[in-house]
Amino acid sequence: PHSADTDDLRSRIAAVLTRARDRTRALTDCLDDTELMAQHSRIMSPLVWDLAHIGSQEELWLVRDVGGRDPLRPDLDDMYDAFKHARSDRPALPLLDPAAARGYAATVRDKALDVLDHSRLSGNALERDGFAFAMIAQHEQQHDETMLATHQLRAGAAALTAPPAPRGEYRGPVEITVPAGPFAMGTDTDPWALDNERPAHVVDVPAFAIDAVPVTNARFLEFIADGGYQRPELWTERGWAHRTAEGITAPRFWERDTDGTWWRRRFGTTAAVRPQQPVVHVSWFEADAFARWAGRRLPTEAEWEKAARFDPAAGRSRRFPWGDDDPTPDRANLGQRHLEPADVGAYPAGASPLGVQQLIGDVWEWTSSEFHGYPGFAAFPYREYSEVFFGGDYRVLRGGSFGTDEVACRGTFRNWDHPIRRQIFSGFRCARTLPERR
């Protein structure tokens, strides 16, 4: 009873769900039960909570809601509801042990795939184009990135390995001019875009210049050497108060030895800071202070998206900087293929029409914007995905990191976090307003 088109969509969805589960397993099968149950940081969940929470959300949305099937484990709903228990309180819950959590997630997956087999992938908005299935795959991948950040926070020997990111050298202009004018921000047409990416709306953006590549460790070291962490005038009042209270003098996971060499610890391995890689593990406050030191500012979210999506020749917004096609390994450093950002200049095939590089992948990029709904926003399918965070103490990040899967990364995709956060794979690039041409 299925058409060939629907069968193709069904197998694409199954592949995206399977890729997410393979990653979840890679991130959890490499640690023993004690490490999975432990809390590696007060701001993160025990990994075993993420594992069962992934299963619980899939049960709620795919098995119960889309499939209309009976609940499997209604007794777990409360424990794995992120809004019921703060991360710091989760270790004290009577969590499923790792074997039970794996078993639960696997049972849910079997049922969800059966629901997929029976779905027409059309009709209501949850099933149309397989939205709910794609939303759940994105949810699992978002937790996989969070679990990767937990790995980064955990002490001890390396548990994950990956080949190094591609090397490169950037030789083009420092900044790229984006001419003034309107562009379409957000989307109505990307079938798997989440509610906060919608609806598409025209934004008129004054002329600006934006860095061609993310800010590198080399540049960030100049900020440090120039006393960037000692000069309150470079920081916002809140940023300075936080910096001082926490004694922050370098990006997270960095340490300077007695000869003045900077080292960084990444997933249990220590190596010298590589000058040509984008800086990562900086807070919004650090990014903002650097920009002020450089005589620049962070881009707004609209500027970032225009630089990433606007095609001046066609006068339209693309899905990605390089066009509408999905990411490939030569276009962007995504998907935990490499457990580090790549040198700037390593992805010329991922450039935007105007020549801005590495907007997608490598490091999430802080923008100056707070997190709000677009004009005409409608929560779908639940207010707790984005709407409850609008207007909170958050800044928007764009573009995805080496830890982000391509299913959860597009030119329109919006991430957000508190401005003090730096356990995420966060970097930035700078921008400046250009004088108006008359």
Ligand code: AVJ
């Ligand atoms: C979009 C990354 C901010 O991790 O808090 C996971 C994603 N939402 N489960 C988060 C999410 C519900 C969310 N971020």
Ligand code: FE
């Ligand atoms: Fe979640």
